Amino acid sequence: MKVLVFDTKPYDREYLERENKNYNFKLKFLESKLSPDTAKLANGYDVVCAFVNDDINAETIDILVQNGVKAIAMRCAGYNNVDMKHAYGKIHVVRVPKYSPYAVAEHAMALLLTLNRKIHRAYIRTRDSNFALNGLLGFDLHGKTAGIVGTGQIGRCFIDICKGFGMKIIAYDAYPNPDLGLEYVDLNTLLAQSDVISLHCPLTQDTHYMLNAESMKRLKKGVVIVNTSRGALIETSALIEALKSGQIGGAALDVYEEEADVFFEDWSNQVIQDDQLMRLLSFNNVILTSHQAFFTRDALAKIAEVTFLNLKEIAENINPIENEICYRCEKFGKDCNRKQGKPCF
Ligand code: NAI
Numbered sequence: 001m002k003v004l005v006f007d008t009k010p011y012d013r014e015y016l017e018r019e020n021k022n023y024n025f026k027l028k029f030l031e032s033k034l035s036p037d038t039a040k041l042a043n044g045y046d047v048v049c050a051f052v053n054d055d056i057n058a059e060t061i062d063i064l065v066q067n068g069v070k071a072i073a074m075r076c077a078g079y080n081n082v083d084m085k086h087a088y089g090k091i092h093v094v095r096v097p098k099y100s101p102y103a104v105a106e107h108a109m110a111l112l113l114t115l116n117r118k119i120h121r122a123y124i125r126t127r128d129s130n131f132a133l134n135g136l137l138g139f140d141l142h143g144k145t146a147g148i149v150g151t152g153q154i155g156r157c158f159i160d161i162c163k164g165f166g167m168k169i170i171a172y173d174a175y176p177n178p179d180l181g182l183e184y185v186d187l188n189t190l191l192a193q194s195d196v197i198s199l200h201c202p203l204t205q206d207t208h209y210m211l212n213a214e215s216m217k218r219l220k221k222g223v224v225i226v227n228t229s230r231g232a233l234i235e236t237s238a239l240i241e242a243l244k245s246g247q248i249g250g251a252a253l254d255v256y257e258e259e260a261d262v263f264f265e266d267w268s269n270q271v272i273q274d275d276q277l278m279r280l281l282s283f284n285n286v287i288l289t290s291h292q293a294f295f296t297r298d299a300l301a302k303i304a305e306v307t308f309l310n311l312k313e314i315a316e317n318i319n320p321i322e323n324e325i326c327y328r329c330e331k332f333g334k335d336c337n338r339k340q341g342k343p344c345f
Contacts, residue, residue, distance in 0.1 A: 001315040002026045003073070004045040006034035007054055009264065011300060012075070016049075019304035025311060033260075039063035047314055049073045049307065052291065053260040058086040065090050071314045075307045076294070079325055080203040080230055088327035089345045094310040095325055098153050100299035105157035107293035108198055108228045111252035115224065115287045116141070135284075139195075142166035147194030149187070149210070150201030150229070151177055158198055170194065174206065191218040196226065203230035213238040222249035228293040231257035236276050243283050250285040254293045263290045319343040 005016065008029040020027055028045075032038045034054035040063055042048050048069055050056060056072060061083060064072070072082065074095040087093050114120050118136040125132070146162040148155050148171045159169050159182070169182060170193060176184040187210075190197070197219075201207050211225065212235040225248055227234055236257055242248040256263070258274055272278055280286050294303075306323065313321045320338040328344060329336035338344050 001047065001311065002045045003028070003047045003049055003311060004042050005029045005049040006032060006038065007051045007264075012051075015300040015304040016075075016307070019301075019308050023308050023312065025308075025315070034060060036060050036063060040067060042069050043067040045069060047071045047073055047311060049075055049311075052076050052078060052081060053263065054081060055260070056082040056087075058083045061087050061091060073307055073310050073314070075303050078202060078230060080232075084325065084327040084330060092314065092319075092321060092344065093325050094314070094321055094323045096303050096306040096310070097323055099302035099306060100294070100296060101153035101157045103296040103299040104154045104228050104293040105161055107254060107289070107295075108154075108158050108200075108226050108252075109161045111228070111254065111287055111289065112141075112196060112198075112224065112226050115250050115252045115285070120287060121284070141196070144168070144195040145170060145193055147172070147190040147197040149173070149190065149197065149199045151180060151182060152200065154228070155198075155200035156180065158200060162196075167196070173201070187215075188218055191215060192220060194220060194223060196224045198226040199229045199233050201229060201233070203232055208232050209235040211235065211239070213241065216242045216247060219247055221247055224248075224250040224252065226252045228254040231255040231259050236280065240276065240279055243285065251280075251283075251287075253280075253286065253288045255291055256280070256288065259291060 003025050005027055008031055013029050016027065030041065034048060034050045034056060036059040039060045042064055048064060050072055069091065071092040071094060074093065077095060077097055079093065079095055082093055084093065116138040118138060122136055142165060144167055146167045146169050148159055148169060151171050151173045162169060170185050170190055171182045172185060172187045172190045210233050216238055239248065239251060243251065256277060258277065262274060262277065281288060310321065310323050320341065320343050324338055324344050326344040329338055
């Protein structure tokens with residue numbers, strides 16, 4: 001089977017090539033992102049492999065289908081960048097649903113600790129022989145309330161970590177899981193009561209701009225926001241205003257709504273044109289990493305392992321494919337075809 005891998009970085013290639021020794025698929029690696037402009041390069045390939053910031057809209061999908069591509073293998077968990085409705089019935093879409101929730105949850109806590117205890121500033125100060133503590137004051141996490149939005153794989157890992165710090169947990173999920181023994185509250189209660197809010201739900205039409213100018217008014221003053229999920233859960237312009245007014249006391253971000261044009265690349269010798277991003281980076285109570293929460297050796301190895309298991313099922317025409325996602329699954333939840341052992345389409 002021939003697989004065209006888009007948006008490849010050296011680390012992707014290393015892990016995918018290593019895993020391919022067990023399979024011997026014909027892989028070709030491209031640095032370009034998958035988009036309407038590049039989709040035709042997939043002519044003659046059976047599958048394209050894509051990542052979080054590829055633009056897999058209706059046009060991209062049509063071009064892939066016209067060029068005979070059977071499946072899109074997402075080497076990530078989120079798929080908000082794929083037009084699933086348009087893909088349904090035309091092209092199979094698989095993903096890696098659970099590679100290392102620990103990687104993301106641990107990074108979320110690393111961001112929170114760094115921001116709260118100002119480790120990033122202390123690191124630079126002591127290297128400059130500045131041993132003063134002014135401006136480095138933080139707060140105990142112990143006893144504070146962590147509001148977790150989305151209690152799936154990553155949210156649950158983050159909850160366990162927060163419990164280890166002695167935090168009180170409250171949670172909001174559109175589909176609460178009664179087996180978890182969590183205190184679920186409605187979103188407004190979570191916004192009003194939490195000292196720290198960490199977002200772990202997917203980006204959908206329902207969650208887009210979940211934190212906006214209106215909902216931010218309900219926040220406890222000085223709350224710290226952690227977002228390792230997807231940038232567009234937060235309306236950036238509203239976040240900037242809330243940081244300026246002190247309504248939000250700090251933001252620890254691994255994602256940003258307009259990250260696709262900037263993240264994963266070195267812009268250090270150029271002028272960044274995104275004014276909102278630069279304004280965010282100017283706050284001393286904002287810490288931003290470049291969508292790196294997934295980036296551990298363990299996660300990359302697991303992503304490669306599951307991606308190839310997905311590719312093998314595609315090559316063997318197995319249907320339903322275990323890790324297939326489709327519009328119908330999303331729409332009908334537990335009544336989806338795949339969960340009943342039938343093909344998605
Ligand atoms: P998951 O599917 O296990 O959990 C998502 C949870 O969100 C579920 O409990 C679901 O019921 C809940 N949810 C769905 N719609 C909701 C809504 N409207 N309001 C509140 N909750 C809702 O997903 P997982 O693996 O925990 O990943 C969560 C997100 O983390 C992914 O969607 C992805 O966007 C992001 N992610 C970020 C990474 C990074 O490197 N920064 C890496 C991997 C995932």
